[in-house]
Every structure is written in C-alpha cells, then in structure tokens.
Amino acid sequence: MMREARWAPRRAVVIVKVVLSAFLLPGCYDIREVDDMNLVLALGIDETRDHHVSVTAEFVNPASTPSSSDGGSSSSGSRQPVIVRQETGISIEDAIGKFEREIPHSVYLAQNMLVLFGETYARNGIDRALDYFERDRAFRRNQLFLVTPDSVTDVLSASVDPEPLNALGIRELVEQSSTELRFVQSEQQHVMEEYLSPSQAPVMALIGLNQSGHPVLQGVAIFRADHMVDTLSVDEMQGLGWLLGRTRQVALRMPCTGAGDGTGTTIRILGSKTRFYARPDRGNLSVHLHVDARAEIEQLCPHEKLDDVKLKQLNIMASSEIERSMRNALLKLQEDDVDVCQFGKRIFLQSPDYWRKVSPTWLSSFPKISVECRANVQIVRANLSLNTPESTVSRSGKTTAEVAQ
Amino acid sequence: MFARFRRVKSVQPTSSAMTAMGWSETIADGDVQIPDRSDVMRAWLDAEWGHCSDLQTRELEVAGENITLVWLRGLVDLVRLESGILQPLAQVSRRRIQMNELVSILHTVNVREISTKSQFNAAVADGQVVLWMRGKSQSLVLDVSDAPGRSINKAENEPTLEGPQEAFIEQLDKNLALLRKRIRSPRLKAVSVRVGEYSNSTVCVVYIEGIAKPTLVQEAIHRIHNISVDGLNDINKLRELIGDAPFTLFPTTEETERPDRVCGNLLQGRIAIMVDGSPNCLLVPAQFIHFLVAVDDYYFHYTLTLFIRMLRHVAYWTSLLLPALYVALLSYNQDLLPTPLLVTVAAQHRGIPFPTIIEALLMLMVFEVLREAGTRLPRAVGQSVSIVGTLIVGDSAVRAGLVSPGMVIVIAGTGVASFALPAYGFVNSSRLIQFAFVVAAGICGLVGILILSLILVTHLVSLRSFGVPYMAPIAPFSWSDMKDMFIRAPWFAMKRRPTHLETVNEVSNRTPVPKQKKASGWDLSES
Structure with a gap:
C-alpha cells in the first residue's frame, strides 16, 4: 500500500514529463503563418552570358488573386495575380537565397508546380538542378519539369486566360496534352526515373510562346542523360507515343484518296498497345515493334461511303500512318543518338544479362539497330452516322462544292 | 418511556428480495417507532413538523376511537380525501374498531401499514395521508396523493420523425x-x-x-x-x-x-x-458508441441508417478536429494543402492581424458564447441572438478584417457538425476537447494533433462504465457486436445481445430471415 502511495506521485511526474516533452520538443519554432510567406508557384532556370544561373520565381500576389477579400476587382485592374522576380547567382540555391534577402516574407517552395528550364541551360546540362531538386525536401516530386526555347521570364509572365495564375494555366496545358500522350507530363519523379533508367533519356514538355504571346505546347525536349539534345514537334511526338506504347485518344489525319475539300479523314485511336520484341542477329540487335490499336471514325472525306472495302482501306491507311509516324520519329532519335524510346530499358527488363553486354556501347550501337515497325488498327465504330451527309443526299456522285459551282 | 422506542432492523435489498418484489423500499438505520399516546404523538408532530404551515392534521372521533389524519396541503387530492377517507370514517358505527378493519372500510386504492417515524415522515412528505390511531403502534398510509406536475408531453430534446413521441416527466x-x-x-x-x-x-x-x-x-x-x-x-x-x-x-x-x-x-x-x-x-x-446512436436509427430502414450513422461518426471527428486541422495546416503544414486551395486561403488571410491559432480560439470562444446565450435565453430571443451573432461574426468581422472567411466557415462547420450528434453531454465534451486540440495544433501542428490523439485514445481505452470497457466493442474487439456499431444491421440479422454487457440470456431474436416468395395459385381470370 505504502509502495503504491509513493509510486503514484512518481508516475504522475513521469506522465507530466512525457506529455510536456512530447509537446515542447517538436516546438513551435517553425511556425510560419500563411500570410507571412511568398508562395512560389513556378521557378524558371536559365543561364546568363557569364555562365551564372538566373532564377525566375513566380510568386502569388495575395492582394490580387480572385479569392482575396478585396474581391476580383483588383485582379482585373493593373495589379497582376502573380509577381515575377528574377535573381542571378552562381547556383540555384544562391539565387533563391537572394530572394530571401530582397523580398519581404520568406520564400515558400513546397507548393512549386513548375520548373521551367531555359533551352541554353538545358543544353548545357541540368544535372546541378536535378541534384538540387532531388535533395531539397521542400519540393514536391510531382512538379513539372519543362523546357522553353523562349525567355523564361516571358513565359512565366505571359497571360494564360482564363486561368488567372500563370503556373496553374501552363500545368493545365501540359496535363491536357498528356491525356493523349502520357509521357508529355514530365513530372520530376518521371523525369528522374527515365534519367536513372538504362536508357538515360528523359523527356520534358516544350513550352513556348505563340505569336500572340500566350504559352503553348510546342512538343517535347529530348535529353541524353542531363543534356538536351533536340526537340520533337507535336506531330513527331505522336510517333514517339507509338514507340513508347502510351497513347490514348490520339487523332490521325489522312488525306482523301479521291475528291476532297482538303480536311481529309480523321481517325481517333481510342487506345493502343505496343509490343516490343528484341533479338540479337549476327552481332546486331534487331527490334520488332507491333502496335495494336482500336479506333473510331471522327470524320470521313466528303462524299465517301463507308462499306467493307472502305473500312478495310481505312484500317490499312491508319496502320500505315502509324508505321510512318513511328519510323520518322525513330529516324530522328537515331540521328540524335538518344534512346528516348526506352529500348535500352526494355532490353534490360527482357534480358538483363544481354543488356550488361551491350550497355557499355549502347550509345554507339543504338543508331545501328534495325527496327521493324508494324501497326494493326481496327476501326470498331463509325460513331453516330455511317456515311457522310454528302454521300447520303447526292445521287449524282458529285461533291457539294461541285454542286454549288 | 424510552423503552418503548424499539429499534427497527434495517432492510437492505438483496438479490433475492429484489427478485421477489416489484417495488421495494428500504428503511434507514436507527429508526424508532411511532408513539401510540396522543400527547406524545402531538408533541412529536409539533417538534418534527413545527413551522410547517402546509401540514394539515385532522383529529376525529370515530366510534369512540381517537384518529388523527396528517397530510401536506397541496400534495393531496382533497376530493379523494373527502370521499375515500372522511366519508367512510364518518359512517363507522361499530365500537373498538381495529386497524385491519379500517383498511377494508376506507375507499382508497393503496393502503399500507407503517410503524416507524421515518416511514411516517416519508409518507407525509410523499403527499400521502397518514392515519394514526391512539393506542396503536402501526399507522395507515392512504395514497390519495396528487402532487403537482405536468402531463406527459412530446420529447423535446430527443425528437424523432418516426416512432413513439412520449417523454418522461418529473413524476x-x-x-x-x-x-x-x-x-x-x-x-x-x-x-x-x-x-x-x-x-x-x-x-x-x-x-x-x-x-x-x-x-x-x-x-x-x-x-x-x-x-x-x-x-x-x-x-x-x-x-x-x-x-x-x-x-x-x-x-x-x-x-x-x-x-x-x-x-x-x-x-x-x-x-x-x-x-x-x-x-x-x-x-x-x-459506451462511447452509445453516444453516436440516435433513436431514429432504429425507426428508419437499416439502409438509411447505414449512411446516417457513418455521417454521424464523421461529424463527431469533424467537430473535434476540424479547427485544429485548419490551424495546423495554415501555421505549419501548408505543403499538405492543394495549391489552388492554399492560394485561396492565403488571399483570404491577408491583412488579418492575428495568428491563425489566436483567430481560431477567438472564434471558438465567440461561438461558444453565442451558443450559451442562445440556450439560456427564451426561444424567441435566442433566435435573434443567433441572427445577430451570425451577422456580427459572419459578415461584419470578416468585413472589418478581424477574421478570415475561411475561419468562419471552419467554425461554422464545426458547430453544425456538433449539432448532428444526438447526445448533448457528448457534444459538451467535444466542445472542450476541441480547444485542447486547437492549442496542440498551434504549438506543434499536425504532430501536436497526433500526440493529443494518442493521449485521447489511451484515455478512452482506459475508461470503464460500471465495469464495462468504454470503447467496447472496438476495444476489446467483438465482431458480433459490430452489427450495431458503425452500421445498423437489419433486425433479422441482430440475433444476440451485446456480448460486452454479459447478459444472462444472450439471444434476443429468433425470427427467421424473411424470404421473398413467389405468388402461387392466383387466378386472375375470375376478376
């Protein structure tokens, strides 16, 4: 009994100590109110002429965001919802440190959504940037890595109406395109996966300004390790999509065989699957790619009727278009000596022993690989109408344009 | 004289006694018998009930016997006293009448004998009439009480849409x-x-x-x-x-x-x-789970109850944690918010002079004051208080830049969530605990909430109510009791009583599971 009586206050002291230390050890020292921080939505990284790093940051301007208590009136006036500031330093962290010294409120990087590399910086190698972004715990791994051929500051300052915040708008643009070709969404974790894969060829979305000064997706930038090598246009991106086997809802436009108004036939590939076969053939590697795709007709050439013959013809034309697109993209990649189509990674997954043999000379042997591309498109539906309106109403066989004349 | 005051052995209810009696009464220790002499009785009554102006005594001469009736004014039905006691007594003609004979003469439903002073006092205080007869050690308690009280009304604090509507009263x-x-x-x-x-x-x-x-x-x-x-x-x-x-x-x-x-x-x-x-x-x-169960759960179809009960569980944790989570996310863990939401919140919070923790505590205090004022004031005035409060807090304070709209939404959401809980006592506990969570979130962010949650869970599992673990049937876990926990299983599926109550008879329902039968033998041609 006495022992219990002595033990009770001792236990209470221990409990109080544990509870107090549980609360005091983490401490409130890192408290940072939301209105005491500069929210960074995008970072632009480029190289100056004296080989320093210029960092452009896009900060949220709380006074002018549409949700501020002032209402949306101020945002439509002279004040912009974002503030773009630029600093130069010998490294990224040095330049970001200057923001802390020159702008009131601390820089908050955890909500950064975009990292926009200038083309010059990307061509000279982004390894220092990758090291910084991988090491710093503040950044989310789903931030987009992008490349721009234009000025980084101009892109981050450009209007992306109706989205008031530039970074959100650019991210939306990229995400919209990624519904067709998933590799366009070059998030940090995906870029790093590709960079560290046997192929060592990451891809980043290429954002530029159009003639009216609005950001648009211009294609993708392809990297050999950390150096940007070349760019692929939007059309060439499709070919890369077939090579990688990651496509959804891609539209194929094909010219009309006979009379037409120039718009051609449009086939939408609902989904595709690419099979990869690699086989060593007398010292050289032979690769066979086979694309199976399902499609629907979006638009027929004027005056065309859809029958068995036409359907087979469209299937063949779509297959040929895909094969042509794949060969063009592959040709460019082999010329650039960049394994963006991830052949190395796929060979490693199929045969790790063989990969170990060829990996030391992979960069030199990749351009010599003979690749056979085959596609098989099956049109599964013609959508709501079977034939074109012209072919349905015209008995003479003339097109509407000819009838009008 | 003192030798007459015989001690009466106290009666304690035992399990066997409880089984035998539907209604039992106990007698306190150290009780003494009712005096049988008139002068002693009168002296005792004066001493015990002196300065009690509502005590009524009526001395009667019934067939040569001295009888005294004692009751409290206002607690007795005078009509029944007149017709059930006084009139029958006036008609007694036989001399030397005994107490047991009186029982059959009096026209009252409930008559019982008492022998001690405390029973005498209790009977009078209960609003019954005590009949004392000179020379008798026993008195009769005649139940003609009519204590003031209200009639049975509708349940106001636990209203339901379906099912019985009666509520207890003060009797x-x-x-x-x-x-x-x-x-x-x-x-x-x-x-x-x-x-x-x-x-x-x-x-x-x-x-x-x-x-x-x-x-x-x-x-x-x-x-x-x-x-x-x-x-x-x-x-x-x-x-x-x-x-x-x-x-x-x-x-x-x-x-x-x-x-x-x-x-x-x-x-x-x-x-x-x-x-x-x-x-x-x-x-x-x-148990903890009982406070999240409403009577409606058993009157609605079980499919509806499933959703509503889950909603109530969410509402409870919302009422407990929402302000704290808001403080933690705005003061420490901003990286966990989606970017557009953080941008919105940052814009709303611009220019607010207080840190989020102070803002939250102020708003919670204002809300509690408003709630208390609404409870204390008459219903008509209470409504105007809530309207004024809503106007002041919800609009004027935001316009004045004292609080952010987000905080108003969070506090309002917390309040609404707490109103969704059926047990008022449980709501009161969550009202206090949410303050502790807000302070913990203000000190350590999400880590603080986590630490306090662990302390809370530890405390909850250590509680017992009359020997039964408070968190049963979650801890200790009982799969069979889950039928009436987060969901309410259909009645035909709930066959057994809760195991944690360790009932004598476990089975409560032997109804077979209803099955849909096909109609057979219908001759539609006749119609």
Missing part, C-alpha cells in the same frame, strides 16, 4: 408506468432506494430480470446506497455521484428522456436509473 411513478406500458412482464424490476437526508428522493433502479447481469444491478444499487447528500433533485447530480472516472470529460452514463429508448436498452441488458423529480433517466453501462 417517477408515471415514468415507471411508461416503461410498464411497453414491457408488460413481471420480469421488469424496479428497485427503489431513498437518497438525500432532506430531499428523501426516490431513486429507482430498473432492469429486466433474466437479461441484465445480476452483478451489474447489485453494483448500481451499491453505488446508490453509498450516496450521502442533503438533497437529490435531478439525475445530473446522481450521475456525478455514481459515475466512473469522475475527472474525465467523457460521459460514462447515458441520459435520455424517451421511455422507448430506455425499453430498448433494458432489453439489450442495460439498466436504467430514475430519480423522482427528474424528467430524464440514466442508462448504464454507457
């Missing part, structure tokens, strides 16, 4: 009758105990013999016997006097004003404790 006998009306069995037992030196209130332990665990009943009666207070006028005082863990914020007894709810719980194996003068009833043992 124990009528409350018991409401239970008897629903459970028409002699197995429904009611053991009464007098509590309070001055109030002498009747506390009644109600249970169903053959279902409730006998030791649970004994424990409840034992705890009530241990009470030694001046007065007991409401169930809330009793709750604190007999409850477990007196310093916890969580209620360990459940309170209800609905007889149908009490009956349902009695049939589950719980026991009810009622106090004369209180329109509420205590249900024990009470």
Whole structure:
C-alpha cells in the first residue's frame, strides 16, 4: 500500500514529463503563418552570358488573386495575380537565397508546380538542378519539369486566360496534352526515373510562346542523360507515343484518296498497345515493334461511303500512318543518338544479362539497330452516322462544292 | 418511556428480495417507532413538523376511537380525501374498531401499514395521508396523493420523425408506468432506494430480470446506497455521484428522456436509473458508441441508417478536429494543402492581424458564447441572438478584417457538425476537447494533433462504465457486436445481445430471415 502511495506521485511526474516533452520538443519554432510567406508557384532556370544561373520565381500576389477579400476587382485592374522576380547567382540555391534577402516574407517552395528550364541551360546540362531538386525536401516530386526555347521570364509572365495564375494555366496545358500522350507530363519523379533508367533519356514538355504571346505546347525536349539534345514537334511526338506504347485518344489525319475539300479523314485511336520484341542477329540487335490499336471514325472525306472495302482501306491507311509516324520519329532519335524510346530499358527488363553486354556501347550501337515497325488498327465504330451527309443526299456522285459551282 | 422506542432492523435489498418484489423500499438505520399516546404523538408532530404551515392534521372521533389524519396541503387530492377517507370514517358505527378493519372500510386504492417515524415522515412528505390511531403502534398510509406536475408531453430534446413521441416527466411513478406500458412482464424490476437526508428522493433502479447481469444491478444499487447528500433533485447530480472516472470529460452514463429508448436498452441488458423529480433517466453501462446512436436509427430502414450513422461518426471527428486541422495546416503544414486551395486561403488571410491559432480560439470562444446565450435565453430571443451573432461574426468581422472567411466557415462547420450528434453531454465534451486540440495544433501542428490523439485514445481505452470497457466493442474487439456499431444491421440479422454487457440470456431474436416468395395459385381470370 505504502509502495503504491509513493509510486503514484512518481508516475504522475513521469506522465507530466512525457506529455510536456512530447509537446515542447517538436516546438513551435517553425511556425510560419500563411500570410507571412511568398508562395512560389513556378521557378524558371536559365543561364546568363557569364555562365551564372538566373532564377525566375513566380510568386502569388495575395492582394490580387480572385479569392482575396478585396474581391476580383483588383485582379482585373493593373495589379497582376502573380509577381515575377528574377535573381542571378552562381547556383540555384544562391539565387533563391537572394530572394530571401530582397523580398519581404520568406520564400515558400513546397507548393512549386513548375520548373521551367531555359533551352541554353538545358543544353548545357541540368544535372546541378536535378541534384538540387532531388535533395531539397521542400519540393514536391510531382512538379513539372519543362523546357522553353523562349525567355523564361516571358513565359512565366505571359497571360494564360482564363486561368488567372500563370503556373496553374501552363500545368493545365501540359496535363491536357498528356491525356493523349502520357509521357508529355514530365513530372520530376518521371523525369528522374527515365534519367536513372538504362536508357538515360528523359523527356520534358516544350513550352513556348505563340505569336500572340500566350504559352503553348510546342512538343517535347529530348535529353541524353542531363543534356538536351533536340526537340520533337507535336506531330513527331505522336510517333514517339507509338514507340513508347502510351497513347490514348490520339487523332490521325489522312488525306482523301479521291475528291476532297482538303480536311481529309480523321481517325481517333481510342487506345493502343505496343509490343516490343528484341533479338540479337549476327552481332546486331534487331527490334520488332507491333502496335495494336482500336479506333473510331471522327470524320470521313466528303462524299465517301463507308462499306467493307472502305473500312478495310481505312484500317490499312491508319496502320500505315502509324508505321510512318513511328519510323520518322525513330529516324530522328537515331540521328540524335538518344534512346528516348526506352529500348535500352526494355532490353534490360527482357534480358538483363544481354543488356550488361551491350550497355557499355549502347550509345554507339543504338543508331545501328534495325527496327521493324508494324501497326494493326481496327476501326470498331463509325460513331453516330455511317456515311457522310454528302454521300447520303447526292445521287449524282458529285461533291457539294461541285454542286454549288 | 424510552423503552418503548424499539429499534427497527434495517432492510437492505438483496438479490433475492429484489427478485421477489416489484417495488421495494428500504428503511434507514436507527429508526424508532411511532408513539401510540396522543400527547406524545402531538408533541412529536409539533417538534418534527413545527413551522410547517402546509401540514394539515385532522383529529376525529370515530366510534369512540381517537384518529388523527396528517397530510401536506397541496400534495393531496382533497376530493379523494373527502370521499375515500372522511366519508367512510364518518359512517363507522361499530365500537373498538381495529386497524385491519379500517383498511377494508376506507375507499382508497393503496393502503399500507407503517410503524416507524421515518416511514411516517416519508409518507407525509410523499403527499400521502397518514392515519394514526391512539393506542396503536402501526399507522395507515392512504395514497390519495396528487402532487403537482405536468402531463406527459412530446420529447423535446430527443425528437424523432418516426416512432413513439412520449417523454418522461418529473413524476417517477408515471415514468415507471411508461416503461410498464411497453414491457408488460413481471420480469421488469424496479428497485427503489431513498437518497438525500432532506430531499428523501426516490431513486429507482430498473432492469429486466433474466437479461441484465445480476452483478451489474447489485453494483448500481451499491453505488446508490453509498450516496450521502442533503438533497437529490435531478439525475445530473446522481450521475456525478455514481459515475466512473469522475475527472474525465467523457460521459460514462447515458441520459435520455424517451421511455422507448430506455425499453430498448433494458432489453439489450442495460439498466436504467430514475430519480423522482427528474424528467430524464440514466442508462448504464454507457459506451462511447452509445453516444453516436440516435433513436431514429432504429425507426428508419437499416439502409438509411447505414449512411446516417457513418455521417454521424464523421461529424463527431469533424467537430473535434476540424479547427485544429485548419490551424495546423495554415501555421505549419501548408505543403499538405492543394495549391489552388492554399492560394485561396492565403488571399483570404491577408491583412488579418492575428495568428491563425489566436483567430481560431477567438472564434471558438465567440461561438461558444453565442451558443450559451442562445440556450439560456427564451426561444424567441435566442433566435435573434443567433441572427445577430451570425451577422456580427459572419459578415461584419470578416468585413472589418478581424477574421478570415475561411475561419468562419471552419467554425461554422464545426458547430453544425456538433449539432448532428444526438447526445448533448457528448457534444459538451467535444466542445472542450476541441480547444485542447486547437492549442496542440498551434504549438506543434499536425504532430501536436497526433500526440493529443494518442493521449485521447489511451484515455478512452482506459475508461470503464460500471465495469464495462468504454470503447467496447472496438476495444476489446467483438465482431458480433459490430452489427450495431458503425452500421445498423437489419433486425433479422441482430440475433444476440451485446456480448460486452454479459447478459444472462444472450439471444434476443429468433425470427427467421424473411424470404421473398413467389405468388402461387392466383387466378386472375375470375376478376
């Protein structure tokens, strides 16, 4: 009994100590109110002429965001919802440190959504940037890595109406395109996966300004390790999509065989699957790619009727278009000596022993690989109408344009 | 003279006695007999009931016998007193009438004999008429009481859309009758105990013999016997006097004003404790899960109940954690918010002079003051207080830049979530605990919330209510009791009573599962 009586206050002291230390050890020292921080939505990284790093940051301007208590009136006036500031330093962290010294409120990087590399910086190698972004715990791994051929500051300052915040708008643009070709969404974790894969060829979305000064997706930038090598246009991106086997809802436009108004036939590939076969053939590697795709007709050439013959013809034309697109993209990649189509990674997954043999000379042997591309498109539906309106109403066989004349 | 004052042995209710009696009474220790001499009786009455202007005595000469009637004005039905007692007594002609003969002459429904002074006092205080006869050591208690009280009304604090609408009132006998009306069995037992030196209130332990665990009943009666207070006028005082863990914020007894709810719980194996003068009833043992169960759950179809009960669980944790999570996310863990939301919140918070933690505590305090004001004031005024409060807090304060709109939404959401909880006592505990969570979030962010949650869970699992773990059937876990936990299984699936109550008879339902049968033998041609 006495022992219990002595033990009770001792236990209470221990409990109080544990509870107090549980609360005091983490401490409130890192408290940072939301209105005491500069929210960074995008970072632009480029190289100056004296080989320093210029960092452009896009900060949220709380006074002018549409949700501020002032209402949306101020945002439509002279004040912009974002503030773009630029600093130069010998490294990224040095330049970001200057923001802390020159702008009131601390820089908050955890909500950064975009990292926009200038083309010059990307061509000279982004390894220092990758090291910084991988090491710093503040950044989310789903931030987009992008490349721009234009000025980084101009892109981050450009209007992306109706989205008031530039970074959100650019991210939306990229995400919209990624519904067709998933590799366009070059998030940090995906870029790093590709960079560290046997192929060592990451891809980043290429954002530029159009003639009216609005950001648009211009294609993708392809990297050999950390150096940007070349760019692929939007059309060439499709070919890369077939090579990688990651496509959804891609539209194929094909010219009309006979009379037409120039718009051609449009086939939408609902989904595709690419099979990869690699086989060593007398010292050289032979690769066979086979694309199976399902499609629907979006638009027929004027005056065309859809029958068995036409359907087979469209299937063949779509297959040929895909094969042509794949060969063009592959040709460019082999010329650039960049394994963006991830052949190395796929060979490693199929045969790790063989990969170990060829990996030391992979960069030199990749351009010599003979690749056979085959596609098989099956049109599964013609959508709501079977034939074109012209072919349905015209008995003479003339097109509407000819009838009008 | 003192030799006549014989000590009466006290009677303690035992399990066997409880089984035998539907209604039992106990006699306090050290009681003495009623005097049988007129002068002594008069002196004792003057001493005991002196300065009680409402005490009425009527001395009668009935067939040569001196009879005194004693009652309290206002507690007795004078019409019944006249017709049931005075008129029959006036018609008695036979001399030397005995007490047992009087019992058959008097026209009152309930007549019983008493022999001690305390029983005499209790009977008078209860509003009954005591008939004392000179030379007799026993007196008769004639029940013609008509204590002032309201009639049975609709349940206001626990309203339901469907099901019975009656609620308890302040009279124990009528409350018991409401239970008897629903459970028409002699197995429904009611053991009464007098509590309070001055109030002498009747506390009644109600249970169903053959279902409730006998030791649970004994424990409840034992705890009530241990009470030694001046007065007991409401169930809330009793709750604190007999409850477990007196310093916890969580209620360990459940309170209800609905007889149908009490009956349902009695049939589950719980026991009810009622106090004369209180329109509420205590249900024990009470577990955490009971406070998130509404009566409607059992009156609606089980498919509807499934969603509503899940919603109520979410509402409880929302009422507890939402302000704290908001503080933590805005002060420490901004990286966990989606970017567009953070941009919105940052824009809303611009120019607010207080840190988020102070803003939250201020708003919670204002909300609590408004809620308290709305409760205390009459209903018509209370509505205007809530309107003024809404205008001040929701609009003016935001316009003045004192609080952010997001904080107003969070506090309002917390309040609305707490209103979704059926048990008011449970809501009150969450009102206090949410302050602790807000402070913890202000000190350590999400880590603080986590630490306090761990302490809270540890505390919850260490609680017991009348020996039953408070978190049962979650901890200790019982799969069979999950049928009436987060969901309410259909009645045909709930075959057994809760295992944690350790009932005598486990099976409560033997109905086979209903099956859809095809119609056969219908001859439609005749129609």
